[in-house]
Amino acid sequence: MIVLAKVFIQAVHKHFGTVRALDGVDLEIENGKFVVLLGPSGCGKTTLLRCISGLEQVTSGAIRFNDMEVTHLQPRNRDIAMVFQSYAVWPHMKVRDNIAYPMKIKKFSKEEIQKRLQETAELLSISELLDRYPAQLSGGQRQRVAVARAIVLEPAVLLMDEPLSNLDALLRVTMRSELKKLQQKIGTTTVYVTHDQVEAMTMGDKIAVMKSGVIHQIDTPDQIYLRPANTFIAGFIGSPQMNFVDVEISVQEGKMKLVSKDFTLPCPEMMRSIVEEGGYDRLILGIRPENIHHGQQESFIPISGTIYFSERLGAETIIHLGFEEGRIVIRIPGDEILEDGSRHTFYINPERICLFDPQTQKLI
Amino acid sequence: MVYKKDPVPFLLFSPLIAYLILFMGIPLIQTFILAFTSPQGPWGNFERLVRSGEFWVTLQNTLVITGIIVPLQLILGLALALFVNQRFKGYLFILYIIAIPLALSDVSASLMSYTVFGYSGLLNKALVMTGLIEFPMYFLGRHVQDRAFWVIIITEIWRATPLVFVILLAGLQAVNKEYLEAADIFGFSKWKKFTRIILPVLRPSMMAALLIRTLFAFQIFGVVWVLNDRGIPVMAGEAYYYQTQLHNPNMASAYGLMIALVSVIISWLYLVFFRPKKYEERGGLA
Amino acid sequence: MIKKIAILVVCVLIFAWFVGPVFMIVIASLTPSTEYYKMDQILPRSLTLNHLESLFVRLKGWEATMNSVQVALWSILISFLIGLPAAYVLARYVFKGKNLLRIIVLMTRSFPVLIIAVPLITVYLRIGLNDTILGVSLAHTSMILPFIVIITSGILSGISVEYEEAGMVFGLSRFGSFLRITLPLALPGLAASAIYAFILSWNEVFVAAVLTLVNRTLPAHILNTAMTSPDYFKFAAGTVMAVPAMIFIFFTRKYLMSMWGISLK
Numbered sequence: 001m002i003v004l005a006k007v008f009i010q011a012v013h014k015h016f017g018t019v020r021a022l023d024g025v026d027l028e029i030e031n032g033k034f035v036v037l038l039g040p041s042g043c044g045k046t047t048l049l050r051c052i053s054g055l056e057q058v059t060s061g062a063i064r065f066n067d068m069e070v071t072h073l074q075p076r077n078r079d080i081a082m083v084f085q086s087y088a089v090w091p092h093m094k095v096r097d098n099i100a101y102p103m104k105i106k107k108f109s110k111e112e113i114q115k116r117l118q119e120t121a122e123l124l125s126i127s128e129l130l131d132r133y134p135a136q137l138s139g140g141q142r143q144r145v146a147v148a149r150a151i152v153l154e155p156a157v158l159l160m161d162e163p164l165s166n167l168d169a170l171l172r173v174t175m176r177s178e179l180k181k182l183q184q185k186i187g188t189t190t191v192y193v194t195h196d197q198v199e200a201m202t203m204g205d206k207i208a209v210m211k212s213g214v215i216h217q218i219d220t221p222d223q224i225y226l227r228p229a230n231t232f233i234a235g236f237i238g239s240p241q242m243n244f245v246d247v248e249i250s251v252q253e254g255k256m257k258l259v260s261k262d263f264t265l266p267c268p269e270m271m272r273s274i275v276e277e278g279g280y281d282r283l284i285l286g287i288r289p290e291n292i293h294h295g296q297q298e299s300f301i302p303i304s305g306t307i308y309f310s311e312r313l314g315a316e317t318i319i320h321l322g323f324e325e326g327r328i329v330i331r332i333p334g335d336e337i338l339e340d341g342s343r344h345t346f347y348i349n350p351e352r353i354c355l356f357d358p359q360t361q362k363l364i
Numbered sequence: 365m366v367y368k369k370d371p372v373p374f375l376l377f378s379p380l381i382a383y384l385i386l387f388m389g390i391p392l393i394q395t396f397i398l399a400f401t402s403p404q405g406p407w408g409n410f411e412r413l414v415r416s417g418e419f420w421v422t423l424q425n426t427l428v429i430t431g432i433i434v435p436l437q438l439i440l441g442l443a444l445a446l447f448v449n450q451r452f453k454g455y456l457f458i459l460y461i462i463a464i465p466l467a468l469s470d471v472s473a474s475l476m477s478y479t480v481f482g483y484s485g486l487l488n489k490a491l492v493m494t495g496l497i498e499f500p501m502y503f504l505g506r507h508v509q510d511r512a513f514w515v516i517i518i519t520e521i522w523r524a525t526p527l528v529f530v531i532l533l534a535g536l537q538a539v540n541k542e543y544l545e546a547a548d549i550f551g552f553s554k555w556k557k558f559t560r561i562i563l564p565v566l567r568p569s570m571m572a573a574l575l576i577r578t579l580f581a582f583q584i585f586g587v588v589w590v591l592n593d594r595g596i597p598v599m600a601g602e603a604y605y606y607q608t609q610l611h612n613p614n615m616a617s618a619y620g621l622m623i624a625l626v627s628v629i630i631s632w633l634y635l636v637f638f639r640p641k642k643y644e645e646r647g648g649l650a
Numbered sequence: 651m652i653k654k655i656a657i658l659v660v661c662v663l664i665f666a667w668f669v670g671p672v673f674m675i676v677i678a679s680l681t682p683s684t685e686y687y688k689m690d691q692i693l694p695r696s697l698t699l700n701h702l703e704s705l706f707v708r709l710k711g712w713e714a715t716m717n718s719v720q721v722a723l724w725s726i727l728i729s730f731l732i733g734l735p736a737a738y739v740l741a742r743y744v745f746k747g748k749n750l751l752r753i754i755v756l757m758t759r760s761f762p763v764l765i766i767a768v769p770l771i772t773v774y775l776r777i778g779l780n781d782t783i784l785g786v787s788l789a790h791t792s793m794i795l796p797f798i799v800i801i802t803s804g805i806l807s808g809i810s811v812e813y814e815e816a817g818m819v820f821g822l823s824r825f826g827s828f829l830r831i832t833l834p835l836a837l838p839g840l841a842a843s844a845i846y847a848f849i850l851s852w853n854e855v856f857v858a859a860v861l862t863l864v865n866r867t868l869p870a871h872i873l874n875t876a877m878t879s880p881d882y883f884k885f886a887a888g889t890v891m892a893v894p895a896m897i898f899i900f901f902t903r904k905y906l907m908s909m910w911g912i913s914l915k
Contacts (some may be wrong), residue, residue: 055815075819082819088812092834105821373743376735383732387792394769452657461668467895469853471869475888476671479678484687486674492689534911579760586855590876613768620765627762
């Protein structure tokens with residue numbers, strides 16, 4: 001069986017009656033890569049995953065694994081494996097039987113089954129649990145069993161549907177890195193669905209951000225973070241959320257300025273040409289809280305306001321900086337203490353400014 | 365889950381539809397045909413029914429029995445459900461005791477009744493042994509229709525109250541404990557708690573129990589037939605009699621149709637007056 | 651304290667009211683006739699199995715019982731064969747008109763099954779199904795089917811569809827997944843509902859009495875001989891009808907309670 005598969009998703013539509021769950025999705029996943037489908041509830045990410053698995057039939061479009069057209073194949077003929085959100089570990093079978101079952105169905109030899117069983121159990125650290133029933137396991141243990149069962153057949157494509165969302169916070173952090181390490185070790189092409197942007201950022205080789213049945217951006221985590229394709233993505237990723245300010249473009253004495261109702265900033269040089277070419281007179285300015293600093297550096301743009309409120313989180317402090325009408329959020333190291341009500345000046349890193357077209361919401 | 369145009373669900377479901385058509389739909393149509401066939405033309409059987417005094421007596425009997433049994437069952441069932449719902453120590457045991465008649469057919473129940481109300485039954489023996497009467501009385505038999513009537517009523521109540529009990533007990537689960545606790549804090553009396561909190565929540569279950577029991581009480585057969593033969597004619601009994609002893613399937617069907625008609629009317633009245641919002645399906649209680 | 655006594659008193663009354671008649675008939679079936687008719691004695695001094703023996707050997711009780719058993723078993727078999735697939739559809743598929751179907755099935759439950767007896771016997775006479783086990787089973791099936799469909803679809807719904815989907819992903823077909831994963835998980839519930847269906851058929855009297863003449867089921871046999879049978883026959887037959895049903899219910903009581911929606915904390 002093919003171990004590594006390139007997944008091609010072409011012009012896939014999925015309609016449920018009049019509801020367009022997937023409205024034209026194109027996606028290419030390289031061999032052995034870990035791709036995350038990220039988005040809010042109802043964006044279609046789970047539907048897309050189920051279409052890849054074959055549990056749902058596409059309304060139109062095609063799905064290929066390497067050269068094999070799988071669009072209309074039954075799930076069992078697609079050489080895939082899946083970890084379900086509820087793990088779906090069969091309760092009437094022991095752990096060892098759960099993991100061995102896929103192999104039993106494919107009529108593997110007894111020796112082969114035993115060998116793979118042991119190896120996989122070792123890999124997932126569940127060797128002592130093999131003779132227990134799922135009801136006797138904790139959530140985290142059951143999840144490992146689900147993962148073990150999924151990888152035991154060395155599928156061409158591994159699918160995971162929010163496998164960490166039912167775990168408690170601490171376990172989630174540990175399992176994040178474990179799952180990623182596991183995937184790197186066995187190298188299977190993986191499609192991972194989640195609504196948690198932290199999971200997506202830490203685990204994905206590439207992230208496909210989805211909303212309303214469409215993929216809005218496919219990129220590495222870094223790129224998605226630094227150059228989000230639109231305001232939705234910019235606001236969805238990153239916590240605290242990116243600051244968005246409506247600005248008007250005005251040119252005075254040859255200098256371009258970005259004017260909001262509360263303050264005026266000079267337009268960074270590198271952006272000027274793009275703004276002029278596009279002929280924009282209004283824009284949405286986006287800047288992440290951590291890109292506004294307390295200390296000045298060359299080329300940084302000053303901005304002054306009154307401290308409305310500061311949230312001291314220990315490692316960092318979140319400052320809500322107030323102006324006449326609006327507020328922005330700033331993130332500074334935790335050892336600096338600033339008083340509510342006092343006036344301060346902060347400095348914006350111009351290289352990190354994102355400008356969005358107010359009509360299309362897209363990055364310019 | 366599956367593409368809408370998939371033929372599989374249709375294939376899986378069609379045997380059921382076919383069976384229902386074959387064994388409910390067609391016989392129902394045939395009942396109509398049989399009932400409307402007679403030497404005197406389509407309405408012949410019904411004319412016979414209406415003109416015969418026995419039909420009216422039968423209808424009256426059945427309605428009276430239903431009218432007496434159903435409210436009593438409702439009240440008793442409610443009382444039992446409220447009692448058991450207090451979950452005192454050992455309530456489970458009492459719960460199963462009350463559920464015993466659910467396993468019994470009306471025939472078995474009638475025979476048990478016979479051991480109590482028969483000439484040499486428990487009641488007579490108790491009365492004689494305690495000296496209240498000198499000779500045993502007849503409670504069953506053609507010559508004591510009044511007493512037999514009440515024996516039938518008591519037997520039916522004994523047999524079918526547990527069904528109401530089970531439905532209502534299940535309905536009581538829906539009563540939110542927190543409402544009752546809040547009511548306690550506000551100083552509600554027991555009666556007020558009952559009428560303002562419990563009864564409204566119980567309404568759908570009571571409606572369901574009411575409907576089921578009314579429909580089936582109207583079809584009462586085994587109890588009457590075993591204990592009293594045709595002494596007290598009831599609708600189902602007459603249908604049976606015409607079919608099996610007079611070998612007149614047409615009259616039998618006419619009676620059958622009357623039963624169906626009344627069932628439809630009752631169901632319709634129920635839907636119109638009580639407008640059940642959520643008919644919670646509770647097991648199969650015949 | 652008074653409350654506890656009151657509860658106890660009520661419990662005793664309830665116990666006597668419900669258990670009394672059952673106890674009486676069982677005892678009566680084991681009471682020698684000489685002792686039963688004595689007016690000054692309620693409980694027998696000795697027990698006898700003569701009545702049961704007479705019932706089974708001389709009065710065709712054994713045949714009737716066997717007929718009842720066979721009819722019930724066939725009814726369950728047929729209704730599960732037809733009802734389970736329909737229940738699967740209701741539990742797993744989403745489609746237009748599903749609610750309508752569900753309501754139709756629900757409505758058939760309040761269908762007075764006795765009115766199909768007359769036309770059925772008329773048809774049966776023509777095709778030779780009258781007075782047969784199969785004939786009665788088919789009629790009983792239509793009584794049991796709606797119940798089976800509704801209950802089992804509830805059971806199947808309660809089994810997470812993801813178990814089946816996992817089966818489908820890991821190598822089983824849809825049907826295979828149902829057979830090897832869902833069915834074993836549903837078995838306890840299905841068994842309990844089968845037992846209850848058995849009792850429904852076992853107890854049914856009107857249709858069975860109309861459709862049979864010689865090969866009667868037990869309740870039909872009792873009905874037919876009600877007025878003319880000796881007392882001990884009534885008691886023995888009543889006991890034979892009641893006891894197995896009560897035993898079955900006893901063994902499935904916990905499940906039946908949850909089926910009726912009563913939680914037993």
